[in-house]
Amino acid sequence: MKKKPKTPYKEFLLQGNEAIVEGALRAGCRFFAGYPITPATEIAEAMSVKLPQVGGTYIQMEDEIASMAAVIGASLAGVKSMTATSGPGFSLMQENLGFAIMAEVPCVIVDAMRGGPSTGLPTSPSQSDVMQARWGTHGDHPIIALCPSTVRECYDLTIKAFNLSEKFRNPVIILVDEVVAHMREKITIFEDEEVEIFNRIKPNMPPEWYIPYVDTPSGVPPMANFGEGYRYHVTGLTHDIRGFPTSRPDEIDPFIRRLFRKISQHFSELQFGEFYETDDADITIIAYGCVARSAKRAAIDARQKGLKVGMLKLNTLWPFMRTAVEKVLNTSKIVIVPEMNMGQISREVKRVNKGSTKIFTINKVDGTIITPQEILARIKEVG
Amino acid sequence: MSFRYDIRLSGSGGQGIILMGIILAEAAGIYEGRHVSQTQSYGPEARGGSSKAEVVISDIDIDYPKALKLDVLLAMNQKSCDDYYMDLKPDGILIVDSTFVKQIPIARAYQIPFTRIAREKFGKEMVANIIALGAITKLTDIVSPKSMEKAVLARVPKGTEKLNKDALNAGMAEAIKARKNILPFVRSEREDEDT
DSSP states (O other), X not given: OOOOOSSOEEEEEEEHHHXXXXXXXXXXXXXXXXXXXXXXXXXXXXHHHHHHHTTOEEEEOSXXXXXXXXXXXXXXXXOOEEEEEEHHHXXXXXXXXXXXXHTTOOEEEEEEEEEOSTTOEEEEEXXXXXXXXXXXXXXXXXXXXXXXXXXXXXXXXXXXXXXXXXXXXXXXXXXEEHHHHHOEEEEEEETTOOOOOXXXXXXXXXXXXXXXXXXXXXXXXXXXXXXXXXXXXXXXXXXXXXXXXXXXXXXXXXXHHHHXXXXXXXXXXXXXXXXXXXXXXXEEEEEOTHHHHHHHHHXXXXXXXXXXXXXXXXXXXXXXXXXXXXXXXXXXXXXXXXXXXXXXXXXXXXXXXXXXXEEEEEEOOSSSOOOHHHHHHHXXXXX | OOOEEEEEEEEEETSOHHHHXXXXXXXXXXXXXXXXXXXXXXXXXXXXXXXXXXXEEESSOOSSOSOSSEEEEEESSHHHHHHHGGGEEEEXXXXXXXXXXXXXXXXXXXXXXXXXXXXXXXXXXXXXXXXXXXXXXXXXXXXXXXXXXXXXXXXXXXXXXXXXXXXXXXXXXXXXXXXXXXXXXXXXXXXXXXX
């Protein structure tokens, strides 16, 4: 018999999408603009009910381009903001996503991945937006993308997503697949649970001294809310430290490099994942999202058959978890990367591999989840 | 070996399949304190099309969230019965809505006309899924009738509590009747040799 914890707690049967909403509200999100789309509609639905109850604002916009624009506007005014969509809508958001990166506006975008390209498979799972999350918007840019594989992780990673976006003044993408988005699991939320919440750093100087895009040791300039007397210019053009367009090479170069540095010098804070029995593993499965759960099952089954199999689950997809992946590449003879696309993360694993490890893929693009049996069959085939 | 119980509820869109999955998961997860995972798959149609909900119940953390080999299959139409009966374990339980399922693929199947009972006894076809939940409760013993009743009442719209409670009880009564007509499960000797 398990001992019940002393603090008051609540057990819920929540969908991945609902847990994302709970996490967002816990993190302090008070603005949602979006356009409904399967399999992300439940997020908008729950937000439309819950946001007004906590004094927040919910808007259904005319499309995803406008949704993203509204999110940027709300965030500039000082409100933690988010939107949620699926592949087709994510394509439309790319333009303003680039704007948010350029103008350094914190926000969270949920992409519940369904089959593509185009309208594709509205109700079927896929993991094919991994590269779109990385390079979907044009220009050289840094990005953070997190990927939950359980309902609990949907809750926790959404809180982390808001914290990271506030901390680095960069959009954070939550890549969740249809299986996790629609899956219901029991989660326990403690009422007095201590959750680390990070709020953007505000300027501590008088308005006339404020330089909106000044470099700092962390690379992240303080951010003033619009309407509090700190006037500055926000533009998608490459700008100088005061926010005005510039074409001077000596201003452009440090600006772009700072955008990258604010993420790259904090790599270690951005690595979320799980090693499962990888230490002595001959074969390691690298997986993310719902497939990580099949992979874990396959690893357990393989161990029972006497094969030394481990698993590395990636919860951070971008920036790529190079150190964790290198670690398993150094200790395993064979790495298998199962994913529900034609090979997006496996390409990154191959890039990081120095050549001593054999890398095999499982690519499933028929709109169904990769099963443990399929991974086990591949293990037997290559091992 | 840890305990894992895989249930698949299937039928066509509009029969309340996914709501059944949610209620069953809530009964086992919230009211009985087990680990549960409920997944679903359905077509893009609002009604018609095929609909499937899966519930996995375990006493430890659930890794693979979808059903593997089935302990229970509920088929609310012929197509889902034909499509999924192959996934049943040798001693798995097949429950069919005999209003729609006329061809039974295996000899050992519980045949209960859920939709007809709903129509004739309650005048509302939409409670067929709650009647089926009642039958599942009695036939599997995976959740107690008390937890199931709590879970049903927590999920149904206000004002329909009595209707749904009666439907649940009707399902349980039908299950007891159906159990009398079923062949006993006998494990063949050859299968024992294999395992």
